[in-house]
Amino acid sequence: MRYAMAVDTKKCVGCSDCVVACQTENNVPIGFCRDWVVEVTDGTYPQLEIELRSERCNHCANAPCVRCCPTGASHIVEGGIVLVKPNKCIGCGACIASCPYDARYPHPKGYVDKCTFCIHRVKEGMKPACVAVCPTKCMYFGDLDDPNSEVSVILKKRKSKTLIPEAGTQPQLYFLI
């Protein structure tokens, strides 16, 4: 099993509903977020192009944050989801420094926190909160090993990219372009 997510940059309108949905669903402390929306403006006026991306942890298949964690608090569970065990985490910050996407943050309680692909919902057969709430339905989630999953189907149909693959992290968050 290999969970992955695809975000359609052509459909996203940058409303940030996904961010709020995540904060509510996961009780993210005020002032922090596990996902965020980036707007990239490219070109010279009047020929400007805008790309909108809802970003979060890429649940990298070759995750530097897991590699550098001294206690094993950062670990990978079935389906390739990267998680942190709060009562194993010493809050050293190594994983935060090791993530090229700055996808982690220190929780005010001391341990490190990040996107979990809403594993608690996925286990119940639901979609992650951000995917479920998106008003433009621009996100797809599922198992890449299953050729019929939403995410496999859309990735076959559309062109996609990942973020800084040259960092060697093998990110599993795809952006449809």
Add this chain to the structure above:
Amino acid sequence: MNEELIISGRENLMVDPQLHIWHWPIPLYLFLGGLAAGVLFFAALYYLLGKEEQYRAAVRRVPFIAPVALVLGLAALFYDLNHKAFFWQLYTTIRIQSPMSWGAWTLLVITTASFIWCALHIREFFPRWDWKYKWLKDIEVFFNKNKKPLAWVILIFAIITGVYTGILLSAFNARPLWNTSVLGPLFLASGLSAGAASIVLASKNREERLLFTKIDLIILGTELFLIVHMFMGFLASTQVQQEAAQLFLGGPYTMVFWIFVVVLGIIIPGVLDLMELWGKHIPALIPGVLVLMGSFAFRFVFVFAGQVSRWLY
């Protein structure tokens, strides 16, 4: 134009707008670790070379810096942890791929060994020292008999500790400035030069002072070579590493790096060492303190600048 904005307003503390997860205790810890590695390396080396009597300060006295530095360094590291109550989790596992993990174990070994080494030489400072309990005396007798193996352990672990202070950073490919394999040898050299400088500062024997002035000079030269080498590597590398190098070549860290680390920390003390060797009398305090400050500044500049360097996307 190419502009990237986080429009949902991400303001994660210590991550935005620039990574700042590691504060002053981390470079302090790296400096103290490097210093301890330096003094222990020379103590073990000259003991194993049979020069214990000749170089008393190096073998017997200066190593007393090490346990103090290591304990202070570990305290600094502990202070910068965000989840302190779980500190012990570090010592429930060894994770070879995580420098922080094997570094923590290395520090445990070298700190213990440094305490034993100092206990064996405690009479340098307290000639009438007497261990109160028999078991302590037994331990002393045991390690006196096995001083050679102890010195070997210290020698090897001092090198590992010195290299570790650099590898801790160079293992992060997410921070292009740190991600260079030169950093291990470079920080080892910086630690060794701090160690040699401490011996020059503490020794009262002219021959010993001259020897360590020479050693210091060689290490400072090596450091300078490694720094040039590092920049050549950065400038010939990918765009992210070229931009990382720009932090020191016109960017915000240019002045601190070239003035405090290179000129005041390496070149001037190197020239003063050279003058001393040529027979001009230079008060040992000046190059010694400059080298220590340079080594200290080096870790600060690197830890802070590295957190600013990043991948672009």
